[in-house]
Amino acid sequence: MIANIAAYPTDPLAILGIWVALFLMLAIYSYPLYKENPVYRFAEHTFVATSLAIGIVVNLTSLRNSAITPLMGGNFLYLIPIILGFCMYFLLIPKQRWVSRYPIAILVGSSLGLGIASNPLPSIISQVISTITAPKAGTALWAWFPGSPTGDWFSFAFVAVGCICSMMYFLLTYEHTGAVKPVTIAGRYFIMLALGAYFGNTVLFRFSMLAERGQYILKVLGLVPI
Amino acid sequence: MSGQTIWDKLQQVDRRVFYWILFVSLTVPFLTPLGLPITVTPSTQAYYDGLKTIEAGEVVVLSINSGVSAWGDCLPAMVASVKQVHNQGGKLIVWSIGYNDCDITWTRIKTTLPEVFSTWVEGTDYVYFGYCPGQETNVALLRDDIKSVYTKDVRGVATGDLPLMKNINDASKIKFVMSSDTGDAQIYYIRQWKNGPVNYVKSGKPPLVAEMGIAMNKSGDMVFFLSGDEFGLVAGSRGAAELEALVGRKGDATITMDSISVSHVLLVLAIILANVGMFATRGKKK
Numbered sequence: 326m327i328a329n330i331a332a333y334p335t336d337p338l339a340i341l342g343i344w345v346a347l348f349l350m351l352a353i354y355s356y357p358l359y360k361e362n363p364v365y366r367f368a369e370h371t372f373v374a375t376s377l378a379i380g381i382v383v384n385l386t387s388l389r390n391s392a393i394t395p396l397m398g399g400n401f402l403y404l405i406p407i408i409l410g411f412c413m414y415f416l417l418i419p420k421q422r423w424v425s426r427y428p429i430a431i432l433v434g435s436s437l438g439l440g441i442a443s444n445p446l447p448s449i450i451s452q453v454i455s456t457i458t459a460p461k462a463g464t465a466l467w468a469w470f471p472g473s474p475t476g477d478w479f480s481f482a483f484v485a486v487g488c489i490c491s492m493m494y495f496l497l498t499y500e501h502t503g504a505v506k507p508v509t510i511a512g513r514y515f516i517m518l519a520l521g522a523y524f525g526n527t528v529l530f531r532f533s534m535l536a537e538r539g540q541y542i543l544k545v546l547g548l549v550p551i
Numbered sequence: 552m553s554g555q556t557i558w559d560k561l562q563q564v565d566r567r568v569f570y571w572i573l574f575v576s577l578t579v580p581f582l583t584p585l586g587l588p589i590t591v592t593p594s595t596q597a598y599y600d601g602l603k604t605i606e607a608g609e610v611v612v613l614s615i616n617s618g619v620s621a622w623g624d625c626l627p628a629m630v631a632s633v634k635q636v637h638n639q640g641g642k643l644i645v646w647s648i649g650y651n652d653c654d655i656t657w658t659r660i661k662t663t664l665p666e667v668f669s670t671w672v673e674g675t676d677y678v679y680f681g682y683c684p685g686q687e688t689n690v691a692l693l694r695d696d697i698k699s700v701y702t703k704d705v706r707g708v709a710t711g712d713l714p715l716m717k718n719i720n721d722a723s724k725i726k727f728v729m730s731s732d733t734g735d736a737q738i739y740y741i742r743q744w745k746n747g748p749v750n751y752v753k754s755g756k757p758p759l760v761a762e763m764g765i766a767m768n769k770s771g772d773m774v775f776f777l778s779g780d781e782f783g784l785v786a787g788s789r790g791a792a793e794l795e796a797l798v799g800r801k802g803d804a805t806i807t808m809d810s811i812s813v814s815h816v817l818l819v820l821a822i823i824l825a826n827v828g829m830f831a832t833r834g835k836k837k
Contacts, residue, residue: 357570383651387683390702439687443742447780455778522770526787528818529811530624530767532577533788536810537623539578540803549581549806 333551347545350538456484487515558828569821576817580809587812589805594776595793598761598783602632605726607640610719612728612758615656616649616736621765625731626656627791627804628763630663632729635798637667642715644725646680646701648689649736653682654705663802674704674713681705690739694722727759727782737762737772741780763791 334340352368388410396403409431415424460477493505494512501509543549591599605611613633617625636643647653657679661668671677680701683689692700697720698710710716718724722744730737740760759782764772766787776784785794788811791804 354574358567358574380651383682384684391683391700394702435688436686439691439743443746446746447738447741447775447778451778451780452774455774519770523767526769527767529787529789529815530621530765532811532814532818533623533766533807534620535574535623536577536788536807536814537803539574539810540581540807543578543581 333547343545347542350541354538456488486511487518491515491519556831558831561824561828562832573814573817577810577814580813581806584806585809585812587809589789589792589796589808591793591797592786592790594773594784594786595790595797596783597776598763598785598790599635599794599797601727601759601761601782602635602639605636605639605641608642609639609726610642610644610715610724611636611726613643613645614728614730614736614740615645615647615653617656617731617733617763617765618650619652619655621733622656622659623807624765624787624791625733625763626659627788627802627807628785628794629656629729629731630660630802631791631794631798631800631804632763632785633660634664634667634800637664637671638798641726643677644680644715644719645677646693647682648684648686648693648739649732649734651682651684657681673706674708675715678713678715679705680710686736687739687743690736691743694743696720722758723756725758727761729761729763731763732768732772733765734768737764737775737781741775745780761785766790 334343349368349371352364353372355362356365388407392403392407396407409428412424412428415421460481490508490512492512494509494516496505496509499505540549544551613629613636615629633643645657650656673679681704683700685692685700689700697716701710703709704713728740728744730740737760740758745757745760760780761783762772762775762781763785764787766789769784769786772781772784772786775781785791788804788807792808795801795805
């Protein structure tokens with residue numbers, strides 16, 4: 326039983342909204358499905374303009390809530406980020422562009438500081454531990470084979486061999502000849518396998534987006550429940 | 552043009568023909584569902600198991616870091632998660648650190664779950680703060696002082712006046728965060744909340760992190776699930792369909808899976824056909 330069943334909107338504005346959305350969507354799709362045309366360009370420009378408008382409104386609202394309101398309440402420390410924010414506009418004046426480097430430097434510096442301090446644990450240490458930790462004792466031997474109820478040992482061996490071979494591929498301090506050659510070739514195949522998985526997942530995501538839009542057309546036409 | 556084989560002719564077919572075939576074949580399963588079975592993967596099961604540990608009154612965060620364009624992958628998982636939080640008697644704080652169109656997403660979640668939002672009271676059972684720029688810096692600040700980031704909710708009610716936020720001003724009072732991602736926001740929470748240096752030495756219990764990511768990022772996100780930095784991972788519409796099955800509320804992801812399966816079959820056939828064509832005509836061109 327599918328739960329997402331709602332009535333088709335009855336409010337004229339809501340109906341107008343979903344039909345305008347459908348028109349703009351089809352206008353954008355007319356580019357790959359037909360060719361570039363004025364309707365596509367109209368939809369493209371509408372999209373850019375509305376995105377910009379939403380962005381400005383949301384960011385100004387956020388600025389008002391997080392900086393202007395406390396400043397008006399007497400917290401004058403908020404003058405500093407506001408002034409730094411305005412410094413970014415010096416990018417538009419070539420001779421005074423150097424002023425904009427200060428807020429950029431502060432942004433980059435604070436992000437780096439946050440990242441460097443907390444990155445090693447999840448991105449390096451946890452990953453190394455996870456890679457070299459063997460599956461828990463008691464896992465059946467037949468779990469070595471893919472498709473079995475638990476492929477823990479197979480995954481462990483696969484990741485271990487793949488990790489070593491892939492790293493060897495990037496070891497460029499000496500020529501890949503002799504005993505090293507088959508390992509680096511294997512490393513190349515492991516990298517290709519990983520990139521293939523990335524590609525497959527990317528295709529899945531893109532198709533998911535496309536399917537959602539296909540479903541939207543049917544919803545607006547009233548062929549499937551909204 | 553004489554002497555052309557079927558492979559030569561196929562290679563000259565306009566790519567738009569394939570786009571049309573793809574578009575139509577993606578749409579047909581919505582009209583005539585195939586009802587293909589869905590098995591639950593361990594990462595989704597772990598995510599659901601985490602949701603099941605929410606006790607009545609416990610607070611979790613939904614961080615909307617995915618835009619409207621990713622609804623196909625991200626929205627169904629968010630809907631199922633909110634539903635399960637409601638089923639468990641939990642309370643919800645919602646914000647976005649990544650996308651300024653989160654208001655549309657939140658409105659859609661609310662309209663999709665009338666059975667939840669007809670019983671929940673805004674400000675008491677859930678709070679929606681909207682978007683705030685700042686990315687990881689923002690997440691770090693939210694860890695220690697929520698009220699300094701969000702002075703009021705989207706309705707304009709001061710954060711301190713919201714019943715739900717009376718005793719909550721840092722991450723130590725939050726059970727876990729569910730991050731809906733098209734990018735790296737989940738790692739911000741892992742770095743700044745789960746492994747954050749402040750407060751948790753005292754409380755001894757940092758909030759956990761779970762992710763509802765897009766399928767494209769599954770390979771990159773999976774490492775954080777396998778290393779234990781995320782207690783669960785719902786990857787793409789497939790993961791969302793699994794979550795819907797576990798929650799017991801089948802929605803858009805379940806419906807979409809048939810369409811995606813058909814598209815994959817079509818794509819595999821196209822790849823096979825293209826490769827056969829390439830090998831069949833190789834050497835002829837020169």
